Amino acid sequence: KQEVTQIPAALSVPEGENLVLNCSFTDSAIYNLQWFRQDPGKGLTSLLLIQSSQREQTSGRLNASLDKSSGRSTLYIAASQPGDSATYLCAVRPGGGSNYKLTFGKGTLLTVNP
Amino acid sequence: EAGVAQSPRYKIIEKRQSVAFWCNPISGHATLYWYQQILGQGPKLLIQFQNNGVVDDSQLPKDRFSAERLKGVDSTLKIQPAKLEDSAVYLCASSLGLAGGGYEQYFGPGTRLTVT
Numbered sequence: 001k002q003e004v005t006q007i008p009a010a011l012s013v014p015e016g017e018n019l020v021l022n023c024s025f026t027d028s029a030i031y032n033l034q035w036f037r038q039d040p041g042k043g044l045t046s047l048l049l050i051q052s053s054q055r056e057q058t059s060g061r062l063n064a065s066l067d068k069s070s071g072r073s074t075l076y077i078a079a080s081q082p083g084d085s086a087t088y089l090c091a092v093r094p095g096g097g098s099n100y101k102l103t104f105g106k107g108t109l110l111t112v113n114p
Numbered sequence: 115e116a117g118v119a120q121s122p123r124y125k126i127i128e129k130r131q132s133v134a135f136w137c138n139p140i141s142g143h144a145t146l147y148w149y150q151q152i153l154g155q156g157p158k159l160l161i162q163f164q165n166n167g168v169v170d171d172s173q174l175p176k177d178r179f180s181a182e183r184l185k186g187v188d189s190t191l192k193i194q195p196a197k198l199e200d201s202a203v204y205l206c207a208s209s210l211g212l213a214g215g216g217y218e219q220y221f222g223p224g225t226r227l228t229v230t
Contacts, residue, residue, distance in 0.1 A: 004156070034218065043118070043205055043221035044157070089156055101147075101170055102219065104156025 002027045006105035021075040023090035031095040038087045118222035132194035139208030149205040
C-alpha cells in the first residue's frame, strides 16, 4: 500500500527566504507526482505535475524535483512571499494497471511572515 | 474557463440525517472524482467516474454513501444516514481523461460538512 509522508508538518519563515518542502513515498512504481496548494476553506490548486520519466518541473518561483528510485520529491520555493502562506500537498498516482487514484500526504502548513 | 463548481459550500446536519452534495465539472472533462478530506489529513478518493461509469469506488462506504453521474456531466454524492465521523470537506475534481493519460486533476472549492 502506497504511503506518502511530508516533512515538515509546519514551517514558518521570514519573507524573502528560499525554502524546501519534502515529500517521500514508499512505492516507487508511480506514474506521476503532483504538488498542490490549499488555502484555508478552499479547494486544491495544482502547482506542478512531474511525470515519472522527468526529473524536475519549474513554474515561476517554484521548482519541483523527483527522484523516483529513492521515493522522494522536493518543492523549492524561491524568494518566499506572504502570499505563499498555505498548505502544500503532494500526491502520487500509481503506475500501471487501472488504479488511477491519487494518494496524498498530510501536507505542510507554510507561513511566510512579512 | 470556468472551474469545478460545488454546492453547498457548508452544511450542518445532525447524525442519522441525510445530505447530498452537487458537483459540476469543467466543461469537456470526462473524469470526475469525489474526495473526502478530514481535518489535518490529505484528501482520500471516494469514487471516480469516467463519463457516467464508475471506475473506482473501492474506498466508498457503500452502506451509507452513494454517488451518481447521470448523463456524464454533473454528479451528486449522498450520505444516508450520516455519522459523526463523516464530518469533513468533500472535494470534487475533474480531469480531461482517465488520470492514466497524465491529465491533471482540477479541484472545486469543496463542501464542508459538520455532523453534530
